Amino acid sequence: MPFADFTVWKYLSSIVDILLVWYVIYKLINVIRGTKAVQLLKGILVILLVRVVSEYLGLKTLSWMMQQAINWGFLAIIIIFQPELRRALEQLGRGRFFSRSGSPDDDDPEKTIAAIIKATDYMAKRRIGALISIEKETGMSDYIETGIPLDSKISSELLINIFIPNTPLHDGAVIIQKNNVSAAACYLPLSESPFISKELGTRHRAALGISEVTDSITVVVSEETGGISLTKNGELHRDLNTDEFKELLSSELLVNTKVKQASSARWNWRGKKNG
Template sequence: MNLNVIISNFQTFKLVDLLDIVIVAFVVYQLLGFISRTRAGQLARGALIVVLIYLIAATLHMRTITWIMDALLQVGLLTLVVVFQPEIRRALEQMGQTDQWISKVFWRSRHNDPSLRGSWRSAIIAICDAAERFSETKTGALIVLERRTNLSEIVRTGTPVNSEVNLEVLGTIFYEGTPLHDGAAIIENGRIKAAGCVLPLSNNLDLGKDMGTRHRACLGIAENSDAIAVVVSEETGIISMAKNGVLIRHFDRQSLYTRLIDEMIPKEPVTEKAKTIDGWKEQVQRLVERVTKGKEEEK
């Protein structure tokens, strides 16, 4: 009988039914991914434990526990809305950014543009050099690299710059005492779009006591977008990077460079000859930078 029902269902299966299943699977996948990346994951596990207790109590006919759980579940939906309010608001904001969905389609083709790849590579080199300098001098800095998510709302909170990314400009922006040093610098298409920008703060309770507002802002933008954020601690000089709501600490210049290249520049097949040439170019550039830095220190 059950087999006949299954066969009859397949006979009436339409293309719209397949679309219905795909949409539901996509929504569930995105929901699980969103929960796993935020503190909502802990709350969701707590809610599942409550439901499990209720099922066990109902199975074993524990009347007192069942009565209490019934009373709790009657207002459970409202409670979940209140508890998950920040996460629900963040998810709806991201869904409302239609340009984010469009940009995902063109992300790879746009970043395969040779000129744009070169701009990003030069920008990343400058960012890593600046991060190394800031780490040595314990200068606080926060740099955000825009990816698919449009950060125009964040850019509006700061001062337009529209400049190439180089060590001198970043050093000026984050020099203590300048009007822009407390905010974030937004890098778009390998150029500094704005500086002194205000970022959303993370509510993550797992951040250490040695990490203040700058680190919460770094993690906050990574929770609310797919941007890559680099932060240098003013107290310890530690270089950290945030991605997808996760803060990774203790980078040096080379490890930060490697990670940013992997994240911001899509890999493309290259010949062994091209790899050798690029390797020699990078070594020569590093040697020139060291010689220049040594001459500056002698002066």
């Protein structure tokens, strides 16, 4: 009987151990979600996959190289993931690491597009400089932390008020995350490309810089000319009129969202059908 009790306790402790490890991994994924660490994590998974395949096919040199990358990977992870690790430790210290996740995203891209178009049109006519970056798949949490947190529902009035000259938040970028204004007065990395026109100022360089390291869409309103520009994937689209700007912005934000919603709808329909 004591031996049986010991076996049952061993099984229970193993189950609890697995569940706790799973929960910690789940919370760690939530911490790095919305940051550049997601893409780096995919790269690590590719290295592991190449290591297994090369070992199976007998590619000794490639297998040795991947093994060296894995051996030194722990130190590299600490260096590369330093901001994410710091954020996780801060959340652990505040008691937020084991708290419940936030509410579901309020996906309303049409409202976001309408607010941005109305605000940029107003600011362009009055030559009010603006810099608005919209997060897509690549997280921008690192850049959000450099600004003043707002976490506000998006509206054209809010965007206009932020960029009014001589106000506390007008200098820097506004970052829109999940159709909300997450932060203002954010610092974005400046592009170091030598092919940028000398007549472009800091806002355009920052818009190009963030488009080179993320897949975000960034809108610029020139303070000198009132021209509207848009950057994506390291490309700069300058001096757009209202129709061109609306079409380009909608193609980048609205179409991708509709595809995701259609995929989600098909999944839900299949689930109901099978249920």
